[in-house]
Amino acid sequence: MAGRKATSPLPLPEEPGLDAFFDMLAAERGAAANTIAAYRRDLAGFAAHLARRGATLAAADGEAVRAYIQGLGAAGLATGTSARKLSALRQFYRFLAAEGMRDDDPTAAIDSPARGRPLPKTLSEGEVEALFAAAEGHRGPAGLRLTALLEILYATGLRVSELVGLPCSAVTGDGAFLLVAGKGGKERLVPLSDPARAALEGWLARRAAAADGPGARWLFPSRSQAGHLTRQRFAQMLKALAAEAGLDPRKVSPHVLRHAFASHLLAHGADLRSVQRLLGHADISTTQIYTHVLEDRLRRLVGEHHPLAGGHRPRRAKAAPAP
Numbered sequence: 153m154a155g156r157k158a159t160s161p162l163p164l165p166e167e168p169g170l171d172a173f174f175d176m177l178a179a180e181r182g183a184a185a186n187t188i189a190a191y192r193r194d195l196a197g198f199a200a201h202l203a204r205r206g207a208t209l210a211a212a213d214g215e216a217v218r219a220y221i222q223g224l225g226a227a228g229l230a231t232g233t234s235a236r237k238l239s240a241l242r243q244f245y246r247f248l249a250a251e252g253m254r255d256d257d258p259t260a261a262i263d264s265p266a267r268g269r270p271l272p273k274t275l276s277e278g279e280v281e282a283l284f285a286a287a288e289g290h291r292g293p294a295g296l297r298l299t300a301l302l303e304i305l306y307a308t309g310l311r312v313s314e315l316v317g318l319p320c321s322a323v324t325g326d327g328a329f330l331l332v333a334g335k336g337g338k339e340r341l342v343p344l345s346d347p348a349r350a351a352l353e354g355w356l357a358r359r360a361a362a363a364d365g366p367g368a369r370w371l372f373p374s375r376s377q378a379g380h381l382t383r384q385r386f387a388q389m390l391k392a393l394a395a396e397a398g399l400d401p402r403k404v405s406p407h408v409l410r411h412a413f414a415s416h417l418l419a420h421g422a423d424l425r426s427v428q429r430l431l432g433h434a435d436i437s438t439t440q441i442y443t444h445v446l447e448d449r450l451r452r453l454v455g456e457h458h459p460l461a462g463g464h465r466p467r468r469a470k471a472a473p474a475p
Contacts, residue, residue: 164196167209169253173244179384180312182391182405194240209244214258217241221262235264250313250335272441274411279399280306283390286397293358297372298389300348300355301381304330305406307348309413309431312383312406318371327352334432342430414442 164170177183177191199209201220217238224234242259249257275283287299305315314332322330327349329341344352359373367373370380387405394404414427428439 164192165199165203165209167199169210169244169248169251170195172251173247175384176247179387180405181407182387182402184402190236191240191243194237195244197237198241210248210254212258214261217258218262238262238264272411272415273403273408274415275399275404275408277416279397280409280412280416282397282399283393283404286393289396296351296355296358298393300351301372301386301389302393302409303348303351304344305409306413307345308332308342309410309417310342311410311432312386314432315406316372316381316383316386317378318380319369320371321369322371323352323356332432335434338432338434340429340432411442414439418442 174188174191177188183191195209198212198217198220201223202208202212202216205216207216221234221238224237225231238259242257242262245254245257245259248254283302284299287295287302289295290298301315304310305312308315308330310330310332311334314334318330318332322332324331324341327344329343331339332342333339359371367375367379372381373379374381374385376382376385383406390404390406390409391401394401410431414431417427417430418424424436424439424442427442428436431439433439
């Protein structure tokens with residue numbers, strides 16, 4: 153009996169941003185090898201579709217994306233599979249736009265096939281405390297830097313690229329706020345907690361002794377080509393710290409800590425608009441992935457404070473019989 157013929161994966165052309173995108177998935181989001189392979193297959197499928205029409209991934213527009221997704225549905229592909237492929241394209245083009253490699257996101261106006269939206273990965277408050285406890289065991293300049301990075305990330309919810317790329321000028325005079333340049337060059341002020349301010353002061357005092365050279369302008373200088381700590385290196389540091397804290401390193405990344413920041417703020421009474429501003433989301437619809445936290449809090453609020461929540465409806469006094 154003849155064996156089943158193996159099919160070769162579609163080749164993925166060399167195009168700007170692809171390698172950086174896959175590096176980001178691995179370093180920042182902790183994506184597994186199989187997940188990255190799935191992204192490669194999905195992007196390769198779209199690239200092959202475009203190539204037959206004389207187009208490329210880098211130059212694809214919204215109509216090309218829409219036609220491709222509609223064609224998948226017309227060919228009988230399952231809704232979930234079509235949605236997954238669109239999600240891969242959406243993540244790729246959002247990354248290109250965030251990195252300044254494109255001026256637009258061609259997937260922005262395309263609706264996903266109806267399906268449940270997964271909740272963001274996050275950490276419990278206890279797990280975050282375990283990370284801080286592990287960081288306290290690191291001494292010397294490296295320990296001060298690690299603690300400052302961790303405190304600032306959890307106190308502000310910065311994107312990892314915003315965090316590692318902070319210039320020294322981002323620190324306000326009294327150190328109570330950071331001036332952050334977000335997506336599209338939009339600036340926002342984010343407050344620092346007292347522990348974050350203390351950690352930053354400790355790092356600055358040590359950093360000042362070795363702040364010469366190309367990295368002098370950066371808050372977290374390094375010997376990288378950019379002159380500052382890379383997001384890939386910080387993601388590696390965070391995973392190593394997670395292992396020390398007894399946590400699964402696959403669950404911990406800078407992006408997960410950003411989610412933890414937002415989720416814990418909402419759980420303790422912050423409103424969605426404030427969290428939107430702190431995260432630097434241009435549209436509140438992006439922040440609404442955290443509404444499950446608000447829903448839990450509101451149910452708890454009603455359960456604890458509503459007079460009828462305990463099931464004891466006050467009895468009405470019986471009316472006196474008519475004479």
